[in-house]
Structure formats: structure tokens, C-alpha cells
Amino acid sequence: MLTLPTIQKSMELYDKARRIIPATTQTLAKGVGQYSLGVAPIFVEKGKGSKVFDIDGNEYLDLSMAVGPISLGYCYxxxxxxxxxxxxxxxxxxxxxxxxxxxxxxxxxxxxxxxxxxxxxxxxxxxxxxxxxxxxxxxxxxxxxxxxxxxxxxxxxxxxxxxxxxxxxxxxxxxxxxxxxxxxxxxxxxxxxxxxxxxxxxxxxxxxxxxxxxxxxxxxxxxxxxxxxxxxxxxxxxxxxxxxxxxxxxxxxxxxxxxxxxxxxxxxxxxxxxxxxxxxxxxxxxxxxxxxxxxxxxxxxxxxxxDVPDYLRQQGKKLQYGIKNIIQSHKVNWCDCIGNPTRTMMTFHHSVYSALELKTLMQQELIRYGILWNGFHTLSFSHSDQDIHHALLAYGDIIPWMNEIILNGNVKNMIVGKVLEPVFRKTTHFNTKPHVVHG
Ligand SMILES: Cc1ncc(COP(=O)(O)O)c(C=O)c1O
Incomplete structure (x- = not known):
């Protein structure tokens, strides 16, 4: 098993920052609720192309790209x-x-x-x-x-x-x-x-x-x-x-x-x-x-x-089809990769484990492979075939491994950090208007 990166500097800074920055982030999707505390990096130092480097010096392939804005790549x-x-x-x-x-x-x-x-x-x-x-x-x-x-x-x-x-x-x-x-x-x-x-x-x-x-x-x-x-x-x-x-x-x-x-x-x-x-x-x-x-x-x-949108679609398709292939070939029914190829998301559903537990474990394992992931695949013009190959290699190892862990009832034991929080997106069946009677 690959080792998890050292995130000592991130953790030390987090301890100080959380006292003066409510929620410790300006963007909910970048906060510790979305990156497993104790395992994932918390502070980033720099980025180049499709990669980012945390303040401990670890390099990651970024699959979030600043939650959307980095469309061409870091330092393009x-x-x-x-x-x-x-x-x-x-x-x-x-x-x-x-x-x-x-x-x-x-x-x-x-x-x-x-x-x-x-x-x-x-x-x-x-x-x-x-x-x-x-x-x-x-x-x-x-x-x-x-x-x-x-x-x-x-x-x-x-x-x-x-x-x-x-x-x-x-x-x-x-x-x-x-x-x-x-x-x-x-x-x-x-x-x-x-x-x-x-x-x-x-x-x-x-x-x-x-x-x-x-x-x-x-x-x-x-x-x-x-x-x-x-x-x-x-x-x-x-x-x-x-x-x-x-x-x-x-x-x-x-x-x-x-x-x-x-x-x-x-x-x-x-x-x-x-x-x-x-x-x-x-x-x-x-x-x-x-x-x-x-x-x-x-x-x-x-x-x-x-024609960057077309490039994003092609790279997104390679990633999405690749993940779906892995899922199918291992007869996995607890996760899926959904969405338009230009932006896809992993979904999780299991009768024993919550979606957040499974997402946390997957995030943790992707970190071992040097991949920063918050459940979504938001690619950029800098995501090369090599990057897609890297991500698919990681998914190809992690999905069957998690399958075993789930079958053995071992998910909770394998989670090293804190379980993730739900993404704030409760928007359906919510404040729905009372039925309008159309004349
Ligand atoms: C669909 C959509 N609309 C509006 C917003 C709000 O944008 P901002 O966070 O820049 O205010 C977001 C942010 O993620 C969004 O995803």
C-alpha cells in the first residue's frame, strides 16, 4: 500500500488559522469538510498546469481546479x-x-x-x-x-x-x-x-x-x-x-x-x-x-x-468511460461516475455504508496516488493523456480494493481521517411552492 503524504505543516497552520478564519476557508468546497481532516492537505502553495503543490511540498494531480475557475491550467x-x-x-x-x-x-x-x-x-x-x-x-x-x-x-x-x-x-x-x-x-x-x-x-x-x-x-x-x-x-x-x-x-x-x-x-x-x-x-x-x-x-x-470545450469533452470522456469500465469489469454496484463529460461526479450508494464514508475512503486512497479530488472531475486544458492515465491507474487499483474492503465490512477501520461533510446542495423538494391552480 502506498503511504499517505506528510501534511504536518498543513496541520500546524490549520491549528492557527481556524482560530482567526471562521470555517478556515472562503470557499466551502475547499474547506476541511470536503477534504478529509488528518489525511488531506489543507493549504496549497502553488500550482503549474494540472498539478498543485501543498505547503509540505507534496505534488498532486488536481481534479478540482479551484472548483472550476482554472480552465486552461495553473500559470498558463x-x-x-x-x-x-x-x-x-x-x-x-x-x-x-x-x-x-x-x-x-x-x-x-x-x-x-x-x-x-x-x-x-x-x-x-x-x-x-x-x-x-x-x-x-x-x-x-x-x-x-x-x-x-x-x-x-x-x-x-x-x-x-x-x-x-x-x-x-x-x-x-x-x-x-x-x-x-x-x-x-x-x-x-x-x-x-x-x-x-x-x-x-x-x-x-x-x-x-x-x-x-x-x-x-x-x-x-x-x-x-x-x-x-x-x-x-x-x-x-x-x-x-x-x-x-x-x-x-x-x-x-x-x-x-x-x-x-x-x-x-x-x-x-x-x-x-x-x-x-x-x-x-x-x-x-x-x-x-x-x-x-x-x-x-x-x-x-x-x-x-x-476549441477547449471540445478538448475538455474528449479528456472527460476518456476519464468517465475509463472509470465506468473499471466499475463494470469488477461488477461494482456501490459507485458510479455520472454527468456530462465536461464535468463528472462520483456517486456512492450502499446499504451499510453512507455515501460520505465511501467518498472519504476513496478520497484518502486517491491522495496516496497523489491525486487531489473532492468527488468531482473538473478538468482543464492542461490535463494531458498522461494525467488521465494516472487517474485511471489509481481508480483501477482503488475500486477493486474498496470492493474487497466493503465485502469484508472493513470500511470504517480503513478510514484514517475525518469523514467528509455533505456538499451544501439541498435544493430539491425544498421550499416548494404550494400547488398553483391554473385557471
Ligand atoms: C451554479 C453556481 N451559481 C452561482 C455560484 C456562486 O458563485 P460565487 O461563489 O462566485 O459567488 C456558484 C458557485 O459555486 C455556482 O456553482
Missing amino acids: EAVDAAIKEQLSHGITFSLPHIVEYEVSELISSIVPNAEMIRFSKTGADVTSAAVRLARAYTQRDEILCCGYHGWHDWYIGVTDRNYGIPEATKNQVFTFDYNNVDSLLDSICEKTAAVILEPITFTEPKKGFLLELRELCHKYGAVLIFDEMWTGWRLALGGAQEYYDIDADILCFSKAIANGMPLSVLCGKSEIMKLLEKDVFFFTTFGGEALSLAAAKTTIVEMRKY
């Missing part, structure tokens, strides 16, 4: 050069910078319905702006959502982490179930300002689902918002609209667009977006910060030049 030369070039001219200014216009033009030429464009810093900034725009445009308050849309009040109110959110806010937002038109029909009505969803998470849309959604929005006069944090710049250059040939009214992007620099994009039909001229307030100090925009400009150019 062309993007870093663009950032340095911009840095030599200035970071942020007293007037709008020309790069704001240049990136707007680029996005408009690639993303369907991106007739007008604004920038901000986080995904939540733009999903919240989209919701405010929809409310202003329709003169209605109610929002129907499906998926995760960020930390702001309007969305978090529908989840089980809703402390501090006023009741009035909670009472305006409801969830519907993905791939279930009836659940939308149950809640959409003449009071609905917007339907917002991630066009796909890990289940492909059923035939006609997105189209029916589009038509229902038309019928009830609601704005259709696609939250493309994950689909943008990964599924296709034009995002889910292009990939599924469906029109949305407002699109929200972030993550992969600037290879790690903080940038988010709100874009959509000018009839709605033009409300941002005067009626709807959406301005922020760093919205036009030029380093991130310079990074985005080069990232988009590189993505177009090399």
Missing part, C-alpha cells in the same frame, strides 16, 4: 503574460478601461443573446443582478429556482443554511425540480418574475425539458435566466444555449472565463439589460478591474483557438 503562460502586460499599465482606473469594451465585444460575438454585457466579480453578484433585473422588468417579485446560485439572501433563503435571512425574502423564492416540468407547472404563475436554473448539473436534460421551460416562461411572462457558472466556457464556447440550442433571456457566467482571475459576467437581451442604464442599480468599484478582464480576453481567445 499566455494568460499570465496578458495579466503581466496589463499590470505594467495599471490595475484599476478612474474611468472605464478599453478592455471592458473589448471583452464585451468578444462575449457578444460568442454567446447567443448576449446583446448587452456587464461585469462584476463573483457568481453571486451576477445571479443577484439577474434576479433584480427580472423583477424590475416584470414588475413582479416571485422567483423560481433550481440548483445553487450563490450566497446572497434571495437564494440562500431556500436552503437549510438560511439563518439571518428575513422571512419576507424567503417567501418570494421557491424551488422546482430539474427535469420535472410538472414541478414547474405547480409553481409558475402570473406572479413569477423569473425562472433561474443551471441548464445542467449532473443529469442531462430530458428531451424537451428546456424547451418546455422556455415556453412556460413565455406563456407566463417570466424571464428565463441561465446560471452558467459551470456550463459557461466548458460545455461550449456559447454555453448551454449553444449546446442545447435553446434561448434564455439573461445569462450569468463566472468561474472558467478568466482562468482563475475573479470575473463574472451578466449578459442578455438588450430589452431587459438596458434597464441597467438607469432604473436598476448594479455598480461596483472593481467591476471593470483590468487584470481580470485582460485575463478573460486571452482565456477566451485561447479557448476559441484550441
Whole structure:
């Protein structure tokens, strides 16, 4: 059995950091709840290509890529050069910078319905702006959502982490179930300002689902918002609209667009977006910060030049098919690898062991093979065939080994660190609106 890496410096720093940083992380998916405490590295020092190095000097193949933003690779030369070039001219200014216009033009030429464009810093900034725009445009308050849309009040109110959110806010937002038109029909009505969803998470849309959604929005006069944090710049250059040939009214992007620099994009039909001229307030100090925009400009150019979404799909397919092959050839029924190849996830189900116990053991074993994994496979343009081979070699050893451990009832004994916590994603059958009676 391979040894686990030494993570002494990580553990020492964690002991100090947790006293002054609540949750010890700024991003839930990077915290100790998602990386088994006592086994997984906690602090990273640097990255290059598809690899990261922790503060103890251990090297890992990264299968999370900063939870999405690193689309081309760590320290990707062309993007870093663009950032340095911009840095030599200035970071942020007293007037709008020309790069704001240049990136707007680029996005408009690639993303369907991106007739007008604004920038901000986080995904939540733009999903919240989209919701405010929809409310202003329709003169209605109610929002129907499906998926995760960020930390702001309007969305978090529908989840089980809703402390501090006023009741009035909670009472305006409801969830519907993905791939279930009836659940939308149950809640959409003449009071609905917007339907917002991630066009796909890990289940492909059923035939006609997105189209029916589009038509229902038309019928009830609601704005259709696609939250493309994950689909943008990964599924296709034009995002889910292009990939599924469906029109949305407002699109929200972030993550992969600037290879790690903080940038988010709100874009959509000018009839709605033009409300941002005067009626709807959406301005922020760093919205036009030029380093991130310079990074985005080069990232988009590189993505177009090399058809990065197709590359991600090909590499993702090799990994997903490879894992499925291993699963099938060992007749394993307690795990699966699901999702669109551009972003897949391991699922676990067993009658004795919880999914989190099995996930913890798999994460621990992948760490032995020098792989940093949080349950998902988010690849980048830097993930080579060799990297995929490395990951499949590890899965090829671990899956049959875990099969034996499970058969022998030994899972709990084999877990060295702390069992992982659930990913915060409770979004279905949650705050569902009472059935609407359509006249
Ligand atoms: C689908 C989706 N929407 C919105 C957000 C919020 O983005 P941010 O964390 O940048 O505010 C996320 C973050 O993971 C996301 O996955």
C-alpha cells in the first residue's frame, strides 16, 4: 500500500488559522469538510498546469481546479503574460478601461443573446443582478429556482443554511425540480418574475425539458435566466444555449472565463439589460478591474483557438468511460461516475455504508496516488493523456480494493481521517411552492 503524504505543516497552520478564519476557508468546497481532516492537505502553495503543490511540498494531480475557475491550467503562460502586460499599465482606473469594451465585444460575438454585457466579480453578484433585473422588468417579485446560485439572501433563503435571512425574502423564492416540468407547472404563475436554473448539473436534460421551460416562461411572462457558472466556457464556447440550442433571456457566467482571475459576467437581451442604464442599480468599484478582464480576453481567445470545450469533452470522456469500465469489469454496484463529460461526479450508494464514508475512503486512497479530488472531475486544458492515465491507474487499483474492503465490512477501520461533510446542495423538494391552480 502506498503511504499517505506528510501534511504536518498543513496541520500546524490549520491549528492557527481556524482560530482567526471562521470555517478556515472562503470557499466551502475547499474547506476541511470536503477534504478529509488528518489525511488531506489543507493549504496549497502553488500550482503549474494540472498539478498543485501543498505547503509540505507534496505534488498532486488536481481534479478540482479551484472548483472550476482554472480552465486552461495553473500559470498558463499566455494568460499570465496578458495579466503581466496589463499590470505594467495599471490595475484599476478612474474611468472605464478599453478592455471592458473589448471583452464585451468578444462575449457578444460568442454567446447567443448576449446583446448587452456587464461585469462584476463573483457568481453571486451576477445571479443577484439577474434576479433584480427580472423583477424590475416584470414588475413582479416571485422567483423560481433550481440548483445553487450563490450566497446572497434571495437564494440562500431556500436552503437549510438560511439563518439571518428575513422571512419576507424567503417567501418570494421557491424551488422546482430539474427535469420535472410538472414541478414547474405547480409553481409558475402570473406572479413569477423569473425562472433561474443551471441548464445542467449532473443529469442531462430530458428531451424537451428546456424547451418546455422556455415556453412556460413565455406563456407566463417570466424571464428565463441561465446560471452558467459551470456550463459557461466548458460545455461550449456559447454555453448551454449553444449546446442545447435553446434561448434564455439573461445569462450569468463566472468561474472558467478568466482562468482563475475573479470575473463574472451578466449578459442578455438588450430589452431587459438596458434597464441597467438607469432604473436598476448594479455598480461596483472593481467591476471593470483590468487584470481580470485582460485575463478573460486571452482565456477566451485561447479557448476559441484550441476549441477547449471540445478538448475538455474528449479528456472527460476518456476519464468517465475509463472509470465506468473499471466499475463494470469488477461488477461494482456501490459507485458510479455520472454527468456530462465536461464535468463528472462520483456517486456512492450502499446499504451499510453512507455515501460520505465511501467518498472519504476513496478520497484518502486517491491522495496516496497523489491525486487531489473532492468527488468531482473538473478538468482543464492542461490535463494531458498522461494525467488521465494516472487517474485511471489509481481508480483501477482503488475500486477493486474498496470492493474487497466493503465485502469484508472493513470500511470504517480503513478510514484514517475525518469523514467528509455533505456538499451544501439541498435544493430539491425544498421550499416548494404550494400547488398553483391554473385557471
Ligand atoms: C451554479 C453556481 N451559481 C452561482 C455560484 C456562486 O458563485 P460565487 O461563489 O462566485 O459567488 C456558484 C458557485 O459555486 C455556482 O456553482
